[in-house]
Amino acid sequence: MRQVPYVNFPAQYREEKDEILDVVDKVFSRGEFIGGSPVDALEAELATYICVRHVVALNSGTDALILGMRALGIGPGDEVITPPNSYVASTAAI
Structure with a gap:
C-alpha cells in the first residue's frame, strides 16, 4: 500500500510567513x-475564488454543520445519517 504524504506545513509556512504575519498584525x-x-x-475573495455569490465565514466546522442543517430545514425528529468513524463534531451538531 502506498502512503500519501501529509502537507509539509513547516515548508508552506516558511513560504507564506511574511504574508501571514502581516494579516495577523493588521487584524x-x-x-x-x-x-x-x-x-x-x-x-468576498472566497466567493470570487469558488464562483458563488455569497459566502459566510464561520468560527468552526461544527457551526457550519449546524447552519447547513438549519438552512435545509433539518430539525428535531429528522433522521440524519453519519459515518461511524467520523469526528465527534459530526454528531454533536445534530
Whole structure:
C-alpha cells in the first residue's frame, strides 16, 4: 500500500510567513476578531475564488454543520445519517 504524504506545513509556512504575519498584525491591531472588514474581505475573495455569490465565514466546522442543517430545514425528529468513524463534531451538531 502506498502512503500519501501529509502537507509539509513547516515548508508552506516558511513560504507564506511574511504574508501571514502581516494579516495577523493588521487584524490584531484593529481588534476586529469577529466580523469587520477582514472577514468581509475573506468572504468576498472566497466567493470570487469558488464562483458563488455569497459566502459566510464561520468560527468552526461544527457551526457550519449546524447552519447547513438549519438552512435545509433539518430539525428535531429528522433522521440524519453519519459515518461511524467520523469526528465527534459530526454528531454533536445534530
